[in-house]
Amino acid sequence: MQPAFDVDQLSRPEVIRNPYPYYDLLRDQSPIFGYRDYPPGTMPGVDDPKPSWVVLNFEDVAAVAWDHESFSSRDSLQEESSAPSLMLVNHDRPEHSRLRKIAAKAFQPSSIKSFAPQVDALVAACMDDFFVADQPVDVMADYCAMLPSRVMAHLFGMPAEMDRDVNNWATAFMLSADIGPEERQAYNVEAMAFFDTHVKEQMDRIAQGKEIPGPLLDAFIRTEVDGDRLSFEEIVRFCMTVTVAGAETTSFYLGNLITVFADFPDIWRTFADDPGQFDAIYKEVLRFHGPPQRLFRVATRDITIGKADIRRGDWVACFFGAANYDPDAFPNPYEFRLNRKNASRHMSFGYGIHRCLGAPLAQLEAESTARMLRERYRQIERAGEPVWQDVSLLNHGLQSNPVIFRARD
Numbered sequence: 459m460q461p462a463f464d465v466d467q468l469s470r471p472e473v474i475r476n477p478y479p480y481y482d483l484l485r486d487q488s489p490i491f492g493y494r495d496y497p498p499g500t501m502p503g504v505d506d507p508k509p510s511w512v513v514l515n516f517e518d519v520a521a522v523a524w525d526h527e528s529f530s531s532r533d534s535l536q537e538e539s540s541a542p543s544l545m546l547v548n549h550d551r552p553e554h555s556r557l558r559k560i561a562a563k564a565f566q567p568s569s570i571k572s573f574a575p576q577v578d579a580l581v582a583a584c585m586d587d588f589f590v591a592d593q594p595v596d597v598m599a600d601y602c603a604m605l606p607s608r609v610m611a612h613l614f615g616m617p618a619e620m621d622r623d624v625n626n627w628a629t630a631f632m633l634s635a636d637i638g639p640e641e642r643q644a645y646n647v648e649a650m651a652f653f654d655t656h657v658k659e660q661m662d663r664i665a666q667g668k669e670i671p672g673p674l675l676d677a678f679i680r681t682e683v684d685g686d687r688l689s690f691e692e693i694v695r696f697c698m699t700v701t702v703a704g705a706e707t708t709s710f711y712l713g714n715l716i717t718v719f720a721d722f723p724d725i726w727r728t729f730a731d732d733p734g735q736f737d738a739i740y741k742e743v744l745r746f747h748g749p750p751q752r753l754f755r756v757a758t759r760d761i762t763i764g765k766a767d768i769r770r771g772d773w774v775a776c777f778f779g780a781a782n783y784d785p786d787a788f789p790n791p792y793e794f795r796l797n798r799k800n801a802s803r804h805m806s807f808g809y810g811i812h813r814c815l816g817a818p819l820a821q822l823e824a825e826s827t828a829r830m831l832r833e834r835y836r837q838i839e840r841a842g843e844p845v846w847q848d849v850s851l852l853n854h855g856l857q858s859n860p861v862i863f864r865a866r867d
């Protein structure tokens with residue numbers, strides 16, 4: 459008989475470390491009410507989380523994420539908190555459409571592809587800085603933490619030595635580290651103050667007809683759609699949004715990719731023999747070890763999802779991570795498989811109008827990392843037990859991931 463497990467236990471450390479068996483215990487009852495946890499940007503120890511519905515089945519998660527009219531992304535708890543509200547992520551239509559049109563142009567896949575040479579250079583430099591062949595390295599301590607932050611710093615034209623600041627700002631906002639409310643708040647204030655000054659300086663340079671160093675910030679400032687541009691304040695908030703949405707998720711993703719290479723030698727061998735398999739590996743890692751486990755919505759009207767009568771104003775936690783392990787959508791979900799016919803249907807980039815805007819950039823960083831690991835090393839071995847973070851279900855990822863990269867002969 460299965461041990462009793464209640465929805466209000468979903469925030470326990472052992473669940474956060476490995477949530478999938480616990481989702482299985484609750485999936486038949488989903489949607490189920492009574493979960494309390496913090497949305498990103500709120501302050502544990504200061505803010506008071508609202509009790510919410512938990513949605514675990516693939517079809518129900520897709521229905522909630524798709525129905526942006528019945529499920530709002532505006533987060534009253536975050537709006538009332540002292541943290542800055544995010545662009546797009548916390549906007550509903552029509553404002554979301556206006557912002558997304560401009561941001562999508564700034565982020566268009568062809569522009570992101572043009573960043574490839576710089577991303578490759580940052581990947582190579584990060585590997586030179588942090589990896590020593592044939593000795594244990596904790597890839598989470600440096601490489602996975604710093605690469606996405608260095609990419610962000612580069613794209614915003616920030617001084618390269620601010621990479622640790624970017625990392626601290628993202629970690630404080632995303633709640634995955636056990637830090638106190640004062641420190642969290644101090645990081646938010648520091649980040650907003652930096653972007654405020656930095657964006658002002660870069661806009662002045664552009665107004666004087668000069669070039670600026672950060673290609674993404676340049677695009678945020680110059681992009682115009684139907685005569686509409688982002689205001690100064692919107693650009694500052696976009697910088698903050700992209701920092702918190704893009705740095706930590708990608709850090710965890712890279713750690714999860716390397717852990718798959720270390721724990722499944724046959725997957726590493728498949729990739730080493732045929733790098734064309736990367737796309738399949740990349741997608742299955744997103745399903746198998748997807749970073750975002752759940753995000754919140756708020757019902758804008760009374761609505762029935764599955765067996766649940768959800769009332770207007772109710773909070774709903776959309777468990778993308780549980781949808782990825784729903785056996786009705788992905789048979790034998792605990793098996794890492796490269797031949798799933800529906801591999802692209804994983805929910806780790808969300809679904810619907812809020813689907814991740816930065817996915818092509820995340821893919822660029824992951825692909826470049828895998829390609830350079832293959833060029834430099836013949837094997838990746840485990841050098842100690844991986845430790846999964848157990849502070850927040852927002853992101854499933856490793857706190858420490860010791861491996862040995864075996865040099866090519």
Ligand code: HEM
Nearest residue numbers: 546547703704707708711806807808812814815816819820
């Ligand atoms: C593997 C890495 C990443 C994962 C797993 C991920 C995941 C997600 C998810 C699940 C959403 C949907 C949020 C929702 O439905 O409320 C999202 C949205 C978003 N992501 Fe990502 N993300 C990643 C990397 C990035 C990067 C690198 C950037 C930017 C450089 C980025 C920027 C954004 C933005 C701006 C949104 C908001 C889109 C909107 O609301 O219209 N993400 N991401």
